[in-house]
Amino acid sequence: MNTSNRVCALLGIDFPIIQAGMVWCSGWELASAVSNAGGLGILGAGSMYPQVLRDHITKVQAAAPGKPFAVNVPLLYPAVEEHMQSIVDLGVPVVFTSAGNPNTWTSHLKSHGVKVIHVVSSVKFALKAEQAGVDAVVAEGFEAGGHNGREETTTMCLVPAVADACKVPVIAAGGLHDGRSVLAAMMLGAEAAQIGSRFVATPESSAHLAFKEAVVAAGEGATSLELKSVTPVRLLHNDFAKEVIAAQQAGATVEALRELLGRGRAKKGMFEGDLVAGELEIGQVAAMLTSIEPAADVVGRIVAECRSLGGPSLGGRFSF
């Protein structure tokens, strides 16, 4: 465990590298691989039924014995109460909450010894989370995959603003995938990096291979933030995304867009590999990814890159 970095000390990890909890992509295999490599692995509970989450928690605990890990719970998820019960019952050490009010669950979780980190896309919500008593916040920029803030504030602009406003440590997210981007985010004031897209394209990710290959093949401009009137989400430009964009340009109502989205699109795209009709959520940084890389290699490479770029010479939170 690294004690010169507040996030490493809080979470009991060696390196300030956190694998984002992502629907349909981050189950026990990915989370345990990252935790075993010295980072923090996270289960994405947003795409799991309660019993599925319980199974994944038990499997991470078996595959990465004694290692810290976390569960990401989108607070608007219907089964949130059952998820929180499983988290407490099974002794999950850390919860990342997102998409909801941090006041609802923070005290409850903390009273059971669970550390709580909330994902925000603005200073306003970072301060709300801090007031709710969270241990840290994730400041997630516009370039990130998945659901995202309406203000469209990028990582470069969001991280320093949140770091200035909050006393709790800030974890940066959005556009991070290698040593230089992790160091850049830490230079902006973050104490750790949450990395999503890079971990989607790993063998351990539970995403469908066709989706992983589409992520690696994506070029610049291949994603955009869409469905802003419903819930903003960054989509890879497949046929479904193009249909959404065309509907928006034609002035579709929120109801019409909800109907177009339908149910189960994300599972169909990311988990079942339907690259035509599925919803494919990924970050802008997909344009930089060129191969499917084992999760432990991702962690090891980023740490090595940070070191060779001179990170440790900056001292303090950079000492890893």
Place this chain on the structure above:
Amino acid sequence: MNTSNRVCALLGIDFPIIQAGMVWCSGWELASAVSNAGGLGILGAGSMYPQVLRDHITKVQAAAPGKPFAVNVPLLYPAVEEHMQSIVDLGVPVVFTSAGNPNTWTSHLKSHGVKVIHVVSSVKFALKAEQAGVDAVVAEGFEAGGHNGREETTTMCLVPAVADACKVPVIAAGGLHDGRSVLAAMMLGAEAAQIGSRFVATPESSAHLAFKEAVVAAGEGATSLELKSVTPVRLLHNDFAKEVIAAQQAGATVEALRELLGRGRAKKGMFEGDLVAGELEIGQVAAMLTSIEPAADVVGRIVAECRSLGGPSLGGRFSF
């Protein structure tokens, strides 16, 4: 002059800090103040008639004798031929070109001993500029003020991609305003930072005081990239911007948006201070700015911040 940094060596400047050439904001007073402080000042020719540009060039040369400076020329500007003639005639050492094809003017300018740097928002156009023979490129991210790329690639994602693709040095732009953001951009692979919004809010900027005060007062989410079907531009949310957003949501055609925009909106807003009906172009980073600060103080503060954050310990291009 700093010779351990390729951009400093190319331009003959002490610090890798470049003040963006901005319509209605960057005349001779701002450019000479930045050049005298050891950075590179740029005249924004996009809002100048040919005789006005000639006057400003002469005034910079008088106010910052022997110091390098540049002119930014949007290549779609109607008077571009006269501007280029003035640049050659008056011995301007560096030109920043934008919004157009770098093939058109690069060889001509270089044959007259003028250094040429082209502003891009994608790897594709960075490679085109490099093939055209430019000396460096500015990689400008989605968060930047003014006109901007359709791919919406942020500084965090764009700068490393361009740095990987190009042999010429990369200057980062978008979201940069202080030491930590400049170092972050350099960590991503840039060799210098082009800073816009921070220099709008200086006494030396030719922007109207009311606009400067609006920039300093802007909070998070106060800007967005609009008019994407016409020419994407990041606007501060005044009444005019709200009218544009409402028209877009109602499915306005390109022609209708052009008519709504009309002529002279940018001058009315940024130069004449009409905060209601004028077009106000500014970067996301306006949310971080809290005061109008002299240009030389901006340069000096950023350099001091870079040093106190340990930049020089990283060596090479960070040695300033």
